[in-house]
Amino acid sequence: MPDWEVVNLDSLTYAGNLANTIDVQTNPRYRFVYGSITDKQIVDELVRDVDVVAHFAAETHVDRSIVDAEPFILTNILGTQRIIDACVRHGKRLHHVSTDEVFGSLGPTDAKFNEATAYSPRNPYSATKAASDHLVRAAIDTHGLQATVSNCTNNYGPFLYPEKFLSIAITNLIDGDPIFIHGDGRQVRDWIHAHDHALGVIAIIEKGKIGETYMMGGNSELSVLDTAKALLGVMGLTDNMLEYQKDRPGQDRRYAIDYSKIERELGWRPTRTFEEGLRDMVLWYRKNEAWWRPIRQGSAYREWFKQQFGRVL
Numbered sequence: 001m002p003d004w005e006v007v008n009l010d011s012l013t014y015a016g017n018l019a020n021t022i023d024v025q026t027n028p029r030y031r032f033v034y035g036s037i038t039d040k041q042i043v044d045e046l047v048r049d050v051d052v053v054a055h056f057a058a059e060t061h062v063d064r065s066i067v068d069a070e071p072f073i074l075t076n077i078l079g080t081q082r083i084i085d086a087c088v089r090h091g092k093r094l095h096h097v098s099t100d101e102v103f104g105s106l107g108p109t110d111a112k113f114n115e116a117t118a119y120s121p122r123n124p125y126s127a128t129k130a131a132s133d134h135l136v137r138a139a140i141d142t143h144g145l146q147a148t149v150s151n152c153t154n155n156y157g158p159f160l161y162p163e164k165f166l167s168i169a170i171t172n173l174i175d176g177d178p179i180f181i182h183g184d185g186r187q188v189r190d191w192i193h194a195h196d197h198a199l200g201v202i203a204i205i206e207k208g209k210i211g212e213t214y215m216m217g218g219n220s221e222l223s224v225l226d227t228a229k230a231l232l233g234v235m236g237l238t239d240n241m242l243e244y245q246k247d248r249p250g251q252d253r254r255y256a257i258d259y260s261k262i263e264r265e266l267g268w269r270p271t272r273t274f275e276e277g278l279r280d281m282v283l284w285y286r287k288n289e290a291w292w293r294p295i296r297q298g299s300a301y302r303e304w305f306k307q308q309f310g311r312v313l
Contacts (some may be wrong), residue, residue: 004029005031006024006029007031007033007050008021009035009042009043009046009057010033010035011034011035013037015092017159017291018032018294020159037057037080037083038065038075038078038082040086044085044090046291047083052093052205053087053094054095055080055095057079058129059125060098060099061074061163061164062101062123062126063163063248065128066116066124066248066249069124076129076131080132080135080136081135082136084097084139087139087145088143088145091146092146093146093210094145094147095148095150095201095204095205096148097145097152097201098132098133098152099191100151100153100215100255101126101129101252102119102129102130102133103119103120103121104122105120105122106251106253107250107252107253108188110254111258113215113256113258114257114260115213119235140210147304148205148208148214149212149213149214150199150204150215151213151214152197152257153191153218153256153257154191154218154276155192155194155197156191157193157281157284158194158288159194160207160281162296163304165227167285167292168180169228169232170281170285171292173235175313178241178244179231179232179241180244180309181228181245182247182251183221183229183246183248184244184247185224185225185255188224188254188255189222190217190220190255190256191227193271193277195271195272196270196271196272199271204262204266207265214259215257215261216259216268217259218274220270220274221254230278233277245309245310256304296313297313
């Protein structure tokens with residue numbers, strides 16, 4: 001991919017931040033365009049002039065979707081259809097990035113999700129992502145859309161907006177605040193570093209078979225409680241920094257992905273252990289307080305935090 005040119009379309013909603021791309025902003029092979037994937041004209045003009053569309057854009061936070069599902073419907077469903085329409089119209093290749101949450105919840109001994117797992121979304125966020133997946137597959141069959149789909153588990157790493165579990169936990173601990181645990185903390189998640197996810201998407205774009213779905217996981221199944229304790233260990237803190245809260249509605253008990261297909265067919269597998277990635281993530285947040293501090297000090301974020309956790313930062 002050294003000769004790729006990248007056009008980045010972003011509407012810079014609350015989680016968008018131009019500082020995230022500071023390393024590439026002056027690169028002549030990179031261009032930023034401000035706009036929404038729901039804007040038919042902008043999407044059409046950009047898709048017309050590219051070879052491949054990698055569709056990462058989405059509203060992603062479950063708690064926000066429970067409070068107000070409309071932005072998720074507009075971005076995840078309507079926005080995806082805008083991209084599909086433009087790709088069909090101009091005959092362009094699409095890769096659609098999705099989530100393991102569309103498959104619902106696994107029991108402790110259930111087999112991991114794979115490409116044949118039935119959909120069973122259990123909250124507004126996962127329902128809208130499921131709808132977007134179905135729209136892409138329908139367009140493959142109906143319009144001959146040249147597309148692939150990937151479903152990936154929980155991402156972590158640098159630049160993670162502090163509304164996700166690990167980024168909230170790290171910034172809380174740096175400020176002397178506790179880690180908030182929903183329910184009993186026994187919900188199991190599979191963690192994948194964002195860099196490994198990006199490498200998987202590149203592998204699918206370069207070598208994936210049109211019409212196929214590929215699963216990506218981190219081979220790092222941990223309960224939320226064990227994840228929190230691992231973080232405390234990295235930061236040299238004890239369990240008295242844990243605070244339990246009422247479980248949220250629609251909480252899935254376990255996610256886990258079988259990524260054997262993409263490993264077998266495309267040669268991809270995660271390269272970072274969770275322990276390595278977590279230490280790097282903590283170090284990044286310690287060194288980049290100038291990135292996350294203004295977010296936490298913003299009035300909108302502070303109000304959201306109060307609504308979620310019942311206290312003021």
